[in-house]
Amino acid sequence: MTRTVPFRVAFIALLTLSVFVFGFKFLAFEEPKVSLEKYKIEDGFELKLIASESFLKAPVSIDFDNKGRIWTVEMIGYMPNLEGIGEDEPTGRISILEDLDKDGVIDHSKVFLNKLVLPRALAHVYGGLLYVDAGKLWFVEIKNDKPGKKTLVDPTYAEGGNVEHTSNGLMMNIDNWIYNANYNFRYQLKNGKWIKEATTYRGQWGITKDNFGRLYYNNNSVQLQSDFVLPNKVIRNKYFKPTFAEGQKIANNRVFPIHQTSVNRGYQKGVLDENGYLKEVTASCGPLVYRGGAFPSDYNQNAFVCVPEANLIKRNYLNFSSLQTSAKQAVEGKEFIASTDEGFRPVNLFNGPDGAMYIVDMHRGIIQHKAYISQYLTEQLANKKLDTLQNAGRILKVVSKTTKTNPIPDLSKATTKALVALLSSPNGWLRDRSQQILISKNDKTIVKDLIALAKGNNELAAIHALYTLEGLNSLTFGLLSDLMTQTKQADILAHALVLSEHFAAAPLSPKMKDISSQLFAQNNETIDLYLALALNAWIKVDTNGFLPIFAQVEKKYADKRIFQEAIVSSLEGKEEQYVASQNPATMLKNNLTLAINNRQKKEMNPIFVREKNVVDxxxxxxxxxxxxxxxxxxxxxxxxxxxxxxxxxxxxxxxxxxxxxxxxxxxxxxxxxxxxxxxxxxxxxxxxxxxxxxxxxxxxxxxxxxxxxxxxxxxxxxxxxxxxxxxxxxxxxxxxxxxxxxxxxxxx
CATH class of the missing domain: 1.10.760.10 (Cytochrome c-like domain)
Structure with a gap:
């Protein structure tokens, strides 16, 4: 007997077959449709909507996984009303955003972690996810997009303080350490154990880095700050706090909004101009040094800064021509992105695996916490009904019209050989993530390839190769010695000097002294600075042998504060001996005397005393x-x-x-x-x-x-x-x- 197949069953079968044969090409997915007409972007660039509500709410940070998918931190509990009542409720979450039809716009999302209290940061590291919940720092394994085993990394990570003034950022740097904004500790997973180590206290919300590995950050009223040296190299002396080499303001705070601005202290003289436009930043955050390699070359390593109170994003040129990084407004009187949409609240910026720049737009009316919001701003927000703009959120992408972004790769399927090749990519995100995946894979068959890269002509690839070798415990003094005596590239030499400290031992001391003398003879400021910074470990194994090298550097740069601070840092515990034997000039002598006195009084640099955030x-x-x-x-x-x-x-x-x-x-x-x-x-x-x-x-x-x-x-x-x-x-x-x-x- 013949059976007739019901139409509904046949249709479902045909639809299923089309999915297998044609993929998702013909399936319709719900995607956000948001107008960007109120947004003005610099000529030559295009602003694209990647994700919007209802796929996410109140995003404050993102990270890409190895497949190139966006993971969002959603701080839904932040200022749910003008009174800020209910912010401690477990309403936050971390979600995975997916583009199933591969058209570049998010069409699906799924919750990875739910019921979080004021989550603020995340980072894909060591094959899992580092994240914040209720002030604690956690690491969770990922299994089929589900949370696995959880490890408490730091129980006091963001404890205490205001929601806007507690730890965030979680950025892996080139040195294999994870750094933060608003906290004086850094983290690393080594041999199965989490290491927590003091570092300089940096910024308020958001942190970024340049290709060399220097860190950049800011706070509400300071648009951009920078460390002039690699992290943790000028704070070796616990009884001396550097005041010049780190935390310097490098850009002016002028802003150029395109509409009248509702800000917290707008009633105070000088905050707004005669037309009601904000004059200087009051809530700058989320800085980014662009390293994507997909913008015109003039934009490479520009520093972008979020200014959510004025609904804009700034662009600054960075100047690396001296040891003191500086920045200036890229286009005078005009911002990179500016909007008349008062819901546009950019709070973080990120380089993407495709080379584009991604904007995290919290997209809400209230952007000031209750502890600091004034009656003036409360009334302005209420009058404009901005307090009703809640539970929205956007991820935007900036692309160049003249240069192409690359397809988002799936690094989870990349071979170790392919990952080594990506260490030479012009895209800093790909270099960074490839370095970390290679370290996690612990595949020693690539050591020779990494050594070849380290000795090659690509400066960025060489530096990444060195730190990949370090992460694999395969770095040798022989390789560093070869580099320090053969290469002429100052940035590679700086990192080789820093890494040489891992091998400081008496038998290698004569060799290192010869190398140091050869490097000093090159008469290069960068090499001399890192020579002064990197001999901290060597002077402990051969004090008399290395003191004269410090003396040479000191006398050559007697009037330069950055060198004097570097020397004081490296002379930790040897200050009195140096003063007695080397007759230092006034600046260095004063700094060494300060360190000696602080040690006698047991007054340390506060970063070595402070254990958690202080409630303001x-x-x-x-x-x-x-x-x-x-x-x-x-x-x-x-x-x-x-x-x-x-x-x-x-x-x-x-x-x-x-x-x-x-x-x-x-x-x-x-x-x-x-x-x-x-x-x-x-x-x-x-x-x-x-x-x-x-x-x-x-x-x-x-x-x-x-x-x-x-x-x-x-x-x-x-x-x-x-x-x-x-x-x-x-x-x-x-x-x-x-x-x-x-x-x-x-x-x-």
Whole structure:
């Protein structure tokens, strides 16, 4: 008997067959459609939408996996409303974005980790994922796009502090160490164990690097900062803190928005120009040194910076012509990207595996945390209904119209030989990731290929090859010795000198002294600087042999601070011997004396003492206000019927700080008039003077927070003022009445 196949079954079979035969070419996928008409980008470039809601919400960072897919960190809990209530809820997540029809636009997403509290960073390293959840740093193995075994790397990584002022970044550098913004530690997985080591405290949100391995970062009011030397090379001396070689402001802060700007301190003189346009950055973040190799050559190693408060992205030329990196506005009076869309909130920038530049757009109205948001900005955001722009998010891509990006490769399928070849790629992302995959594979059959690259003419490939060998435990002093005596390329020599410290030992000391003398004879500033920086380990095995080399460098550069700081760093523990035997010039002698005195007083560089982020005064004030004051006054400061009057527009908030402090210290009884209206209170307001858990600084912090959130003009008060006011008690030792408050001169 013949059976008729139902039409629905036949259609499904045909559709399934088409998928196997033709791939996804004919299948329709839902993709975001967002207009970019309000965005202006520099001539010669194009801005493309890669992903949008509903595939992601509130993205703050991304990373690409070895297949080239985008993984997003979504900080959904950040400022869910103007009061910031609910930010500690576990609403954050890490998602995998997929482009199944291969047209360059995300059409699917899947959650990898859910129920995270304020996640802020991630990094694909060591075959797994490093990420942040509830202030802790975790590493998780990845199995078929699912989380596997979890390891707690650092329980205090982003503990304490404001959500905008705690650790983030997680960037693997060329030296095989993972660096952060806003934290004084770096990380490395070595022989199955996580290493946590002190490093310089850098920036606020976002971190990047150049091809050499120097680090760049910024903070709200400083557009771009730079270290002039490789990380951790000028901080060897724990009793000396360099002030010149690291953390230098290298660009001006001028911005050129294309619309009137709503910013936190817009009411203050000089913040906005006469037309209401922002003059200088107030929330710069997410810097990127472009290393993609797919833009015109003039854009190679330009520094781009996010300015979310003004809805723009800056471009700076970096100048490497001397030992002091500098930057300048690329096009005077004009930004690389500027928008009139006030929801455009770029917070991070990344190089991509295709050579494009990727923009993480948090795309929301509120971009200022409650601990710092002023009444002025709160009202502006509410009037524009920007507080209602929530749960959006975009990933944008910048491509050149004149040069082509490359297809996104699948490095998970690449052979070790192919990965070695990619160390020569013009795309820094591919070089970086290939280096790390090669180290993870631990395939020693490529050692000869890496040595050949290290000795070749491609400077970038040579440096990556050296650190790949180091990561494979296959680097030898013989190779470094050959490089230091044969190559003339200063950047390769600098890294070879730094890596030579792994082999510092007495039997090799004569050879290293000869090499050092030969290098110094080349009369090259870069070589001389890294000679001074890299002899820290060698001087410990042969002090008398290497002290004269330091003396040569010192005398040649007696007036250059960067050299003097390098020498002090390397002379850790040998300062007195050097002063006694080498008769240093004034600058070096003063720095060495400072280090000697600090050691005697046991005063270390703070990075070697600080263990976790410190809660800033306004964030502490916010937390205390919510736990002590908001119950009656309301989280929004508008007051609660029959409990407490409003704080906004109150003469007690806008008036004398000492009077306000006295109310908080000693309490208030009876009716009170606020802004012309009398409030009959059912309960007395207790004072905090007898609360032993609150310090003078805590009470000052509460007042600072109320000033920032509710006052027309911010006024400050010190902990010492609070201490004095503790003794200025109400008559009879009870609570203040309104009459006594108004009659008392608190300023005496």
């Amino acid at each position: 005064d306004r964030t502490n004030g916010l937390k205390l206000f919510r736990s002590i004051c908001a119950t009656c006054h309301g989280a929004d400061g508008k007051g609660i019927q029959d409990l407490a009057p409003p704080l906004k527009d109150s003469e007690y908030i806008n008036g004398s700080m000492k009077r306000l402090a006295s109310i908080i210290l000693h309490g208030l009884s009876g009716p009170i008039t606020v802004n012309g209206k009398q409030y009959q209170l059912n309960n007395e307001m207790p004072g905090l003077a007898n609360n032993n858990t609150l310090s003078d600084s805590d009470i000052a912090d509460i007042i600072r927070y109320t000033q920032n959130a509710f006052a027309k003009d911010f006024k400050n008060i010190s902990a010492s003022d609070i201490k004095k006011l503790r003794d200025k008690k109400p008559t009879g030792g009870g609570l203040f009445s309104e009459k006594e408050l108004l009659e008392t001169d608190f300023e005496k």
